[in-house]
Amino acid sequence: MKAIVQDRYGSPDVLELREVGQPVAGENDLLVRVNAAGVDPSVWHLMTGLPYLVRALGYGVRAPKVRIRGTDVAGRVEAVGANVTRFRPGDEVFGTCDGSFAEYACGPEERFAPKPANLTFEQAAAVPIxxxxxxxxxxxxxxxxxxxxxxxxxxxxxxxxxxxxxxxxxxxxxxxxxxxxxxxxxxxxxxxxxxxxxxxxxxxxxxxxxxxxxxxxxxxxxxxxxxxxxxxxxxxxxxxxxxxxxxxxxxxxxxxxxxxxxxxxxxxLFATQPREDLQLLTELIEAGKVTPVIDRTYSLKEAPDAVRHLRNGHARGKVVITV
Structure with a gap:
C-alpha cells in the first residue's frame, strides 16, 4: 500500500510517499480502508521531534517509533479482529489510530465510532482530535x-x-x-x-x-x-x-x-479521543449543532504541503488529506 513515511525527524521534506506492507488487524483492532485523514499540530511535532519533550514521552529519541504519520482517520472497515463486536467489514467509521496517512490503517475498536451520517469522509476526518x-x-x-x-x-x-x-x-x-x-x-x-x-x-x-x-x-x-x-x-x-x-x-x-x-x-488539557465523546459529537453533528470547517484538502502525495500549510498558521479550520 502507499503511505507517507519518515525515517528521521526534520522538516516536511522528511515525509516520503512509499510502498509499504499493509497492516494486519489484531484481535481487538479494525483494519480501515482510509478515505481521508485529518492534519493537526501533533503531526508537525511528531515529524520534527520538537520540542524534545515529545521524544522523552516515548515517541522515539533518535527517530520516530511510528514511521507513518497521521492520527485522525475516516474510512470503511476492511477487516475486524476476532474480539471486535461493534463493527463489521463495510461499516463507515471515524476515529483515531497511528499511521492514517496511508491507504490502510489499523487501530483498536475503542478508538472508532460510526461516521456521522450527514458528513463526507473528508468532514469526518476533521473531527476526532x-x-x-x-x-x-x-x-x-x-x-x-x-x-x-x-x-x-x-x-x-x-x-x-x-x-x-x-x-x-x-x-x-x-x-x-x-x-x-x-x-x-x-x-x-x-x-x-x-x-x-x-x-x-x-x-x-x-x-x-x-x-x-x-x-x-x-x-x-x-x-x-x-x-x-x-x-x-x-x-x-x-x-x-x-x-x-x-x-x-x-x-x-x-x-x-x-x-x-x-x-x-x-x-x-491533554486531550484524548474516547468512543463516548466521538458518539456525543456525532449526535451534535447530526442534529446540526456542529459542522466541521475545512480549509483545504490535499492528496496523499501532497501531505508535506498540507503540513506546511497548517504550520504557517493561516488555515481557516481544518486541513484534510484525501486518500
Missing amino acids: SACTALQGLRDQGRVRPGQKVLIIGAGGGVGTFAVQLAKALGAEVTGVCGTAKTDLVRSIGADDVIDYTRDDFADRARRYDLILDTAGNRSLSHLRRALTPGGTLVIIGGEGEGRWFGGTERLFKALMLSPFVSQNLRG
Whole structure:
C-alpha cells in the first residue's frame, strides 16, 4: 500500500510517499480502508521531534517509533479482529489510530465510532482530535455553564472552530479571537462577538470572561488573567513557543503551579479521543449543532504541503488529506 513515511525527524521534506506492507488487524483492532485523514499540530511535532519533550514521552529519541504519520482517520472497515463486536467489514467509521496517512490503517475498536451520517469522509476526518479537544476543554476543564461568557482564542483554527460551535451548543455567550482574514468565518459559525487581535486587545476591554479557552497561543499568563473574572477559569490547550526542549509547555506548567495561590482557576488539557465523546459529537453533528470547517484538502502525495500549510498558521479550520 502507499503511505507517507519518515525515517528521521526534520522538516516536511522528511515525509516520503512509499510502498509499504499493509497492516494486519489484531484481535481487538479494525483494519480501515482510509478515505481521508485529518492534519493537526501533533503531526508537525511528531515529524520534527520538537520540542524534545515529545521524544522523552516515548515517541522515539533518535527517530520516530511510528514511521507513518497521521492520527485522525475516516474510512470503511476492511477487516475486524476476532474480539471486535461493534463493527463489521463495510461499516463507515471515524476515529483515531497511528499511521492514517496511508491507504490502510489499523487501530483498536475503542478508538472508532460510526461516521456521522450527514458528513463526507473528508468532514469526518476533521473531527476526532480537534473536536474532542474543544469538547474536553469546555466541558471537563472549563465546566462551562449556560449563560457564561466564554472567550475562544484562536477561534478560526482547527480546535477553535469546533470550540465556538460547542460553546454555543452548551449555552454560552461566545466571543472569538482571530486574525482579520478569519473574522467573517468565526461570525458565520455562531460567535456572538469577534475580536480581531491585529486591531484590538481583548485584555484591554472592559468585559471580563468566565472562561477563556486558549488554543495553541503564546500570550503570557498575566495577559490572559487580565481578561478573566475574579473566579474565572483559563484552559490552556497546547502552546507554540520557540524553546527546543519544552516548546510552549512551560506556560502550562506555570499555570498549574500558580493556580492554587490565586482566585482564578488555571488549567491545562491533554486531550484524548474516547468512543463516548466521538458518539456525543456525532449526535451534535447530526442534529446540526456542529459542522466541521475545512480549509483545504490535499492528496496523499501532497501531505508535506498540507503540513506546511497548517504550520504557517493561516488555515481557516481544518486541513484534510484525501486518500
